[in-house]
Amino acid sequence: MLSGAFLRRLDALRLSMRSPAQGGAGGLRRSRALGTSVEFSDFREYAPGDDLRRLDWNAYARFDRLFLKLFMEEQETQVNILADASASMREHGKWELARGLAELFAYLALRGGDRVAVYALGGETARAEGLSGRAGYMRAAEFLEGIRPAGEVRLCETLPRLPLRPGRGVSLLITDLMSPDGYENALRSLQYRKQETTLLHVLSPWEMQPELDGMVRLIDSETGEERELLIGGSMLESYRRALDGLLRGAEKFCCGREIPYLRLLSDMDVESEALRALARAGMIG
Amino acid sequence: MRFLFPAGAWGFAALAVITALYLLRRRSESVTVPSLLLWQRAAAEQQAMKPFQKLKKNILFFIQIALAILLALALMRPAVSGGVQGETVLIFDLSASMQAEENGVSRMEQAKRRAEALVDGMREGDRVTVLTAGTRVNTLLSRSEDLSRVRAALGGLRAGYGGADLDAAVSLAQAMARDTDGLNIVVFSDTYESRDVQIVRVGSGSDNRALLSLTVGEDGRAFARVANYGADAVVTLECEADGELCDITAISLSEGETASAVLSAPAGAQTVRVSIAGADALAADNERWYAAREAGAYRVALCGENVFLEKAAALRSDITLLRASAGEAAALEDIDLYIFDGETPETLPESGMLLCVGCDRPILDITPGESKDAKNPLRAGVSEKARLLTENLLLEDVALRAYRPLDGGEAILRLGGDTLLAVTEQAGRRAAVLGFDLHDSNLPMKGDFPVLIQNLLAWLLPDTRQALRDGTCGREVHIPADSRAESVSVVLPSGRTVGTGETLEDTEEQGVCTVRYAYSGRPTRTARFALHMDSAESDVRDVGSVSGNVMLGGKTAGRELTPWVLLACLVLLLLEWEVSRRVA
Incomplete structure (x- = not known):
């Protein structure tokens, strides 16, 4: 759970969204709907049935016609935090960072009056839905604290089937992208489901620069599959090319789909380095 | 291919050791990674880039196995046929006993057949040296790779009539062996014994009779000594004089007995040949010759009337004495020796040896001095020639009244510090000068006088016939x-x-x-x-006991491949180093 001091620092920040909220209950986030907020939007002539409380009496005095003042409607947004909790996230502190990020986003969303749902995508998907208000943060933190990364996750199979709340929303996917079936269709499905999607790619420094040498039997943390490899300079070079392909591929795909993409390393501190990285990427502000 | 050191095959045990080390070595380290996704992609790329990548993890093992095999092969010293297979020295005993025949075949012929069989078993490139050991050692063929020449050399071998210095021949071969690793030394002999060389024994031992000596007296009687190296036998001797059979006699000899036989030949026969009738194992010792010495042919001019000199000189049978005065002597032809007694001509003859007694003129480089009274005893000179010319002389009681001391030449007899008898030689011309008159001495009356004269004559006119x-x-x-x-x-x-x-x-x-x-x-x-x-x-009853099958081969024979195998080992070592470096 994030520290109290850090949460107080977060009070000054908001979760950035590119599109206004839509379809939610009344909240604190500006929506395209006209409603009862204090922010003026436009005038229109009175029509029978309109709320008489919104008549502009000053305009009536000046023009002798009834005009209605229109204000922006402030609605809540459904924020879905999708945290990869597969066994691969257990290694090298990736889950700790992913959990911290999930808590951070949950706090910011809840602080912004949004409704939050947290999904832990592991061997079996767990979720905490309908979170709102400060109590929602506590529930989210406890939920995440109880998650033990395990099993295998296939993003392309899992995400389209997630029971997201219908309508527009914001989905933050926190994953290492080590999914056997890839990630592209998973992100496409989120966008198809009108989710403003953000991808937070968590990797460990070891994955960026593996320290292996000689004959090594590699064991896949998710599947338990083993593979014996003679690792030397040439093999490490090939690994780096494969990793580079993954990173560049993800960046290119996200750029093409207007999906904010941020790569974070597991040795980052959530309360400082990760927060700065998120701010620089414009995800919070 | 063959192996010069098959025991080196024990080196293959290293294969088991290497395999065991690989089996028992620590297995690869297990590492849990978040996902194999990227590693599989990397491995696939590696596989595509290097199709033999799978082998790489075991390549060190394969290299080390190959290295062990090559080292074991190197230990076994592989050699291929067709190269120089070996080097052999064939030594043949050419002693007379090798002429002995057994079952119609001489020992020499047996040796040649055995040697030819040995050569037939040789391969191209074998080197053969053929040594013959008679009384001297000869090298018939030296390190020849041409086996046809070897066979030709064997075909020309003949046993001699003397002994065989096989030790010298073997020493020579062993000297060669010091420079040539694995040299085979094979001796073909009927009697030679040695553990250091391989011996091909020929002959089986046979009975033989031999004539050991033959002497013919002036009366024509021939004394022959006969030996029987075999069973009891009656030996028939035939005597020929100048080609004519003149006598036959038979003597009974028991086993191992040696006896003399007397045969009659005409007096004055120039050549007498005695032979054993009938055949035995060794024919070469069945005949013996006597060659009569010819009558003398030296012409000696004796100048002066000295009966002592005349008698002493006449003891030589090969001398013809011609008496003349000193003045007439120079006119004589073909004189081998001039003996001047007291008087010498003013001009010496141009050729011929000189013996001057009591002369007063210089003879070649010997000059007589003034006459002196003799007071000291006579003694011999100290040189080797003085010892030769005074041999068998007793000089103690030789009395002398006066003498002329001689200057020059080599002193043979001395009196005090003076030379009494001197000899000299100039351009093959010899001269002896006695520095006193024989009439002034008792020497002619003594037995020493003819001895001295004979010694001088032997030096002045060597008795070639008697000395032969x-x-x-x-x-x-x-x-x-x-x-x-x-x-x-x-x-x-x-x-x-x-x-x-x-x-x-x-x-x-x-x-x-x-x-x-x-x-x-x-x-x-x-x-x-x-x-x-x-x-x-002549005694061919026994042959040597040491023999055995000849084993050729040689430790370094053949075109040895060990250097090439070791070179391959070196290459593999470098390869292993490179692979290890890359893996690391």
């Missing part, structure tokens, strides 16, 4: 020198003539030899002697 002795085949024969002769040659029993010095080395034929002294402007003088088989070779 019968010889033994294979050993050098001394040919007495004649300083006047322009050339000396020997006609061998086969009719072949060889030039010679004081030693005749070509003594391989047995029979009667003739020495020919050729003079300038004078008739050639001849002398004869006989060469006989070495009688030590």
Whole structure:
């Protein structure tokens, strides 16, 4: 759970969204709907049935016609935090960072009056839905604290089937992208489901620069599959090319789909380095 | 291919050790990674880039196995056929006993057949040296790879009539062995014994009778000594004089007995040949010759009336004495020696030896001094020639009244510090000068006088006939020198003539030899002697006991591949180093 001091620092920040909220209950986030907020939007002539409380009496005095003042409607947004909790996230502190990020986003969303749902995508998907208000943060933190990364996750199979709340929303996917079936269709499905999607790619420094040498039997943390490899300079070079392909591929795909993409390393501190990285990427502000 | 050191195959045990080490080595380290996703992609790329990548993890093992195999092969010293397979020295005993025949085949023939069989078993590239051991060691063929030449050399082998210096031949071969690893030394002999070389034993032992010696007296009686190396037998001897059979006698000899037989030949026969009738194992010792010495042919001019000198000189049978005055002497022709007693001519003859007694004129470089009274005892000089010329002389009681001390020449007799008898030689011309008148001494009355004169004559006129002795085949024969002769040659029993010095080395034929002294402007003088088989070779009853199968091969024979195998090892070592470096 994030520290109290850090949460107080977060009070000054908001979760950035590119599109206004839509379809939610009344909240604190500006929506395209006209409603009862204090922010003026436009005038229109009175029509029978309109709320008489919104008549502009000053305009009536000046023009002798009834005009209605229109204000922006402030609605809540459904924020879905999708945290990869597969066994691969257990290694090298990736889950700790992913959990911290999930808590951070949950706090910011809840602080912004949004409704939050947290999904832990592991061997079996767990979720905490309908979170709102400060109590929602506590529930989210406890939920995440109880998650033990395990099993295998296939993003392309899992995400389209997630029971997201219908309508527009914001989905933050926190994953290492080590999914056997890839990630592209998973992100496409989120966008198809009108989710403003953000991808937070968590990797460990070891994955960026593996320290292996000689004959090594590699064991896949998710599947338990083993593979014996003679690792030397040439093999490490090939690994780096494969990793580079993954990173560049993800960046290119996200750029093409207007999906904010941020790569974070597991040795980052959530309360400082990760927060700065998120701010620089414009995800919070 | 063959292996010169098959025991090196134990090196293959290293294969088991290496395999065990690989089996027992620590297995690869297990590492849990978040996902194999990227590693599989990397491995796939590696696989595509290097199709043999799978082998790489075991390549060190394979290299080390190959290295172990090559090292084991190197230990076994592989060699291929077709190269130099080995080097062999064949040593043949050419002693007279190798002429002995058993079952119709001589031992020499047996040795040749065995050697040819050995050569037939050799391979191309084998080197063969053929040494023959007679009384001298000869190298017939040296390190020849041409086996046809080897066979030709074997075909020309003939046993001699002398002994065999096999030790010298083996020493020579062993000296070669010090420079040639794995040299095979094979000796073909009937008697040689050694554990250091391989011996091909020929012969099985046979009975033999031999003539050991033959002497013919002036009366024509021939004394032959016969030995029986075999069972009891009656030996029939035949005697020929100048080619005519003149006597036959038979003697009974028990086993191992040696006896003499007397045969009659005409007095004055020039050549007497005695032979054993009938065949035995060794025919070469069944005949013996006697060559009569010829009458003297030296012409000696005796100037002066000295009966002592005349009598003393006449003791030499090969001398013809011519009496003359000192003045007449120079007119005589073909004089070999001038003896001047007291009086010498003013001009010395141009040729011929000189013996001057009590002369008052210089003779060559010897100059007589003034007459002196003799007061000191006579004694011999100290030189080797003085010892030779005073041999058998007793000088203690020789009395002398007066003498002329001699200056020059080599002192033979001395009186106090003076020289009493001196000899000299200039350009092959010899002179002896006695510095006192024989009438002033009791020397002529003593037995020492003829001895002294004979000694001087032997030096002045070497008795080539008496000095010539019968010889033994294979050993050098001394040919007495004649300083006047322009050339000396020997006609061998086969009719072949060889030039010679004081030693005749070509003594391989047995029979009667003739020495020919050729003079300038004078008739050639001849002398004869006989060469006989070495009688030590006559006993052919026993042969040596050491023998065995000849095993050729040689430790370094063949075109050895070890250097190439070791080179391959080096290459593999470098490869292993490179692979290890890359893996690391």
